[in-house]
Amino acid sequence: MTTTDTDSTAPDTSGRKPPAVAATGPGTDTLLQTDGLTKRFGGFTAIDGVDFAVEEGQLRCLIGPNGAGKSTLLKLITGRHEASEGAIYYDGAEITDLRPNERVDQGIGMKFQVPSVFDDLTAFENMRLPIQRVVDGDLEPAVRDALERVDLGGQAETLAGELSHGEQGRLEIGMAAALEPDLLLLDEPVAGLSVEERDEVAELVTDLNADGIAFIVIEHDVDFVADIADDVTVLHRGAVFREGDIEAIRDDDEVRRIYLGGE
Numbered sequence: 001m002t003t004t005d006t007d008s009t010a011p012d013t014s015g016r017k018p019p020a021v022a023a024t025g026p027g028t029d030t031l032l033q034t035d036g037l038t039k040r041f042g043g044f045t046a047i048d049g050v051d052f053a054v055e056e057g058q059l060r061c062l063i064g065p066n067g068a069g070k071s072t073l074l075k076l077i078t079g080r081h082e083a084s085e086g087a088i089y090y091d092g093a094e095i096t097d098l099r100p101n102e103r104v105d106q107g108i109g110m111k112f113q114v115p116s117v118f119d120d121l122t123a124f125e126n127m128r129l130p131i132q133r134v135v136d137g138d139l140e141p142a143v144r145d146a147l148e149r150v151d152l153g154g155q156a157e158t159l160a161g162e163l164s165h166g167e168q169g170r171l172e173i174g175m176a177a178a179l180e181p182d183l184l185l186l187d188e189p190v191a192g193l194s195v196e197e198r199d200e201v202a203e204l205v206t207d208l209n210a211d212g213i214a215f216i217v218i219e220h221d222v223d224f225v226a227d228i229a230d231d232v233t234v235l236h237r238g239a240v241f242r243e244g245d246i247e248a249i250r251d252d253d254e255v256r257r258i259y260l261g262g263e
């Protein structure tokens with residue numbers, strides 16, 4: 001539940017722009033829009049009045065220094081955190097007060113920073129979990145297809161705990177993609193991976209994006225961002241500091257100062 005003093009039926013006399021619900025509705029290209037989104041932890045404001053949008057099929061990277069609020073913003077979008085103020089609109093409806101599972105049902109998927117595969121189940125058994133939510137009847141062909149999609153067809157019977165970190169990461173992304181989201185949120189998907197594993201994840205994300213899935217990707221690895229991103233949002237102290245394409249962001253002296261170490 002959001003904390004707001006405003007009666008939604010009363011005329012808006014605040015001078016703020018009208019709710020963005022129509023902005024994500026039919027006939028627009030905007031899939032997700034936040035409006036003045038704010039999150040406070042006690043007296044500390046982690047996300048401070050953020051207006052943030054993702055277009056249909058867009059791949060937007062979210063970067064920023066440690067503690068900038070990137071994970072908190074993603075958790076607000078997935079419903080893991082409740083907003084203190086502001087609103088979130090998705091595909092023509094307000095989702096601010098929906099529960100996490102309801103947001104998944106609306107088409108918002110998430111791969112967390114912490115691995116969420118079950119180590120003592122095989123890759124096949126892990127993949128069957130999301131598939132059984134969306135497929136009726138014989139699950140096996142759909143599970144095999146989903147494993148092929150993340151290049152794990154040959155590892156179906158391997159315990160997830162015995163897969164490499166890169167393979168586990170691909171399995172998790174594949175599990176999130178199996179729920180057929182329109183928007184997939186990834187929190188540092190290549191942290192701790194080798195260069196080759198990183199490239200495989202970049203290829204997978206690019207392929208899924210080409211299939212029409214929009215992405216928000218939190219990432220510290222600027223080379224990975226450059227490999228995959230159309231657009232970059234820089235978050236700093238809980239607010240949007242810059243938005244632009246990766247080249248403009250890389251060349252921005254202020255961004256380098258706050259984020260890239262100012263070299």
Ligand SMILES: Nc1ncnc2c1ncn2[C@@H]1O[C@H](COP(=O)(O)OP(=O)(O)OP(=O)(O)O)[C@@H](O)[C@H]1O
Pocket residue numbers: 041046064065066067068069070071072073
């Ligand atoms: N549950 C919480 N309770 C209190 N403070 C929190 C909580 N979650 C995050 N914070 C604080 O909010 C701020 C933003 O944290 P967040 O994890 O969103 O940053 P981040 O940009 O994802 O950082 P990093 O790159 O280090 O993961 C930090 O100062 C953090 O300490």
